[in-house]
Amino acid sequence: MTHEAAAELIARSNRLGADPRNTNYAGGNTSAKGVDTDPVTGGDVELLWVKGSGGDLGTLTEKGLAVLRLDRLRALTGVYPGIDREDEMVAAFDYTLHGKGGATPSIDTAMHGLVDAPHVDHLHPDSGIAIATAADGAELTEKIFGGAVVWVPWRRPGFQLGLDIAAIKERHPDAIGTILGGHGITAWGESSEECERNSRWIIDTAAAYIDEHGRPEPFGAPLPGYEPLPEDERRARAAALAPLLRRIVSTDKPQVGHFTDTPVVLDFLTGGEHPRLAALGTSCPDHFLRTKVRPLVLDLPGTASLDEAKRRLLELHEEYRADYRAYYERYASPDSPAMRGADPLVVLVPGVGMFSYGKDAQTARVAGEFYVNAINVMRGSEALSRYQPIDESEKFRIEYWELEEAKLRRMPAPKSHATRVALVTGAASGIGKAIATRLAADGACVVIADLDAEKARAAAAELGTSDVAIGVAADVTKPDDVRAAVDAALLAFGGLDLVVNNAGLSISKPLLETTDADWDVQHDVMAKGSFRMSRAAAAVLIEQGLGGDIVYISSKNSVFAGPDNIAYSAAKADQAHQVRLLAAELGGHGVRVNGVNPDGVVRGSGIFAGGWGAQRAAVYGVPEEELGAFYARRTLLKREVLPEHVANAVSVLTGDALSHTTGLHIPVDAGVAAAFLR
Template structure:
């Protein structure tokens, strides 16, 4: 592809994909046709560059484009045996690619290759889907667009749909695009600019028509008792419900959550039409592939108590699983893939909001965004007509399609800590930051908790996007502060699985120089702080019913009696015994509690940098810059302990390989004989 054509296609894709009124994250595809020299023959060949399977238009790169030989693709007409044999064409796509194509062609490649236009856009705009899912969508298409846009009855994406659109383009030169029944829009042009202009004209024309002609209350009158709670109360109720919901929706496999309490969701749930519309579910394939055929909706008013809501959600979840199993059994054929799980992906709580679920935070977030798009489409359809999604039999044909199964099989194996949500205290630097980095690298979602919010947020940003890590403020000496940090973790990722009690400080003084304030501060942060964090986190872990891990970063000082360090060492000994006590108490819930006893970690440690290093160096009679070397030389292995060494131990304790270990203290001290466990 010429540099100019490539830049135009990618730039157009980025503009269209960046506007969520135009298409969803990961949804839609764009293409361009052109000629290049075939290096195998030296002849010019006609090629198609089209967004491949997966990826997102807003961030599409050249490597995300599939490259197809147009002559070979169009020759597939000769071997195509009709709609009932659509799946045969998926395998045929492997034989029409040109060179080392960057991405696998998606099923939508057919409409791009077969339509005789240099540039084609296929998009999922809310307004376009509103027309596409209206009961009288075909008539609305004629009314809204005149003869410039044609209607295509619902057909599962594939070769036949491409033939259908190509026939419209060939027979009606005045047509610039189509409304795909139940699905979205496709538009084209002779230039990249013309295709983009036509796409946006269809979308904006639909938006204006809905705004000017739509009903004032498309979702009907407000439903008494279902109004939104104030923001603070929404957060509190959501945080109380989410652990129980996570336990329910993780029946088949553990999931991560995303909480949305936007006005769009709250208004929908406050409307009289929401039970009917939610039961109909989503329609666009990109929607229901991520949201499932329908959400689980709590059918209680806003003032229902947490206890009442939990009891009802448990009943509804049982019914949901039975209904989904019945849906699968009703439509499955002998060659259908096995059922992938019967738990909901979307849970709606009137007055509170929506919790979407997935295999990771990004998947959960995108599922929630898609359901918001579906609500917008429902609103537009109801404003002009009646919302009428595609039949469930057709949803099943897409959800359990061979192509979708193949796409799932191509996904990389999950990392060891995938779906696990970790809260690490004192994690803006030093050991805590190293632990957070390692956990995130192994697939966990991480909440960086630290006394200073800005530092916590900076550390989280260094680790990754908010889909991977978030920073929160946490004063571990405050019951309210700890509760807030745990609540923030639950709202950020939908639960909690792993807690690392790392927050600490040291004031190294002799017995006579240790003040009551010194004693209280160190015990408040480490002994009391660990107790508060463990208690608040354990409530979430128990509510979820999924087990979990609590790990204490104690110290070799919990065993080793060193000079002039009374308050710190006593607090660490308190932490060490908390490990044993909580392991004994929480084991019945499947919660493991273990500890790690590091030697002095000098490099990268905030505590050593804040003056403690100089004081310990003075006690041992060495220069401060030599303290790490001094500590290493007193060990059996003669190795300095680094924050990463402690992080490695945390990962091991949290991994599946240590599923039967609790109440253990792991020395990470390079071998300090005086601190041997006995």
């Protein structure tokens, strides 16, 4: 049963974390103290419940809490070796845990345990950090809050910061919290309700003061030509830039991207001071750990030509990498972790918006959200004073902190298709849906394209949030739809790595009954539709320079000659030869092109349910409900082929196991001797 104090803490944390004005994703931590029964002695034991390392306040559950014995935690003050050996104290927290201890204690645990208050909140609100990063932040804190909130000069998170805040609380009994220079806020209370009320008061009071006293153009006068492009134009420009940007930010390791053209970003890039402010970088540790110390900013207006923008981005990327390496070498010591990569995680394009990157779609999206937080902080600081983030040397100490390195080592190994973006056509049902499901389970971001937009979105929702999959309408017989589906992948996930040409339909008729329209519709969807999608995808894959995969879901009918099936089988044979042709053409770009040849997949198939099943059952003289079993009986293995079996083949073909394979067709037909490849 959850302790009452812990239950109150979780509820408070969820309320605070649900509002981005209070704190950013996974930012800050909260705690509660209370008395419980020691299962060993049967006596009372005073405990601290505190959000553990890596958790998020908005989604915090009991599993995300670290549980420590307060007497042992406070006893660490007697063995604290000083600032130079701060990191040792995090390891020491393990000796203060109660029972199994719950989640891993974070670096801020000392702050919560040493402050003499039953409830403590440490948050990263934009309004609070705006004061914390202002050049005259100490004076502003006094002016805005009086003695109710006390200024704490910048100190790296750790045991000493906990001691500092505890001392302030003791010296200022009427204070309800602090502004932590360059960092955020801390508040406390005698009850959970009072603590939350104090946190919100600090945040709201700071925001109100900025609104009332701030100057009207904190980012400077608008730059001519830097105003936002019209929405359709800027999103088209974003899609056109995305492949090149994906290439440059993946120089050291592959990254997934996210695009946003929120007004906050566009307004920042319009102001004349945005180059200076962006160069200063972010300040709050949670911000620059996810965005790097500064973004890459294109120094051209949105009206510049696409070719000019691309040339300049390539030049700026080289400069960025050189600057980042110089930054690392300025501050690295022999004990520092190796440089993790010199590519930017945030790219700002005036008139267009912001691209952000990470190891997966959620990380990329959150990096962008953090930079929006940073823009809001800069706005508040510049409105009242002058934005002055912490020193670059301090940023390096945190970015390459051994504790951050240890957090990275605790991350699970990436899945086989991590960082890959897949687009599957005809994916709202049947084989396509099974393929999309498997690729998402393998770690890929998936675009489900289908004729039916509603069904596509529903299928995507079954796989998870929009960080996992999105659904789009796409008729592969329409070039504009094909282009739009590819653009959707570029804007949602920053790029494209893997396309599965699965969209199809079938009409089973004898030759003399097959009309020109029957022939045309099947070839337009499967042969020409696959060609259109492959052409659009190849343009992206080539510009990205990261290789990639194109997979055709063909059929055993591409090599097997059966009756009453001329149009369908000829279209499938066309697809099969496209595999060979494109494998030969795209291999020089590192793009693999392979195919899968299933036998009749009856269960879950939109094609079979749409009349094809009845037609084929009539050809073979069996009841339609027995068609799957009929197909199974005629195979060597006597097994029915299901959508999941085709998805398994796609997973293997596009994974590392067959990294040197292209131009291959894999039969997934349970063994049809007449369809053996030769």
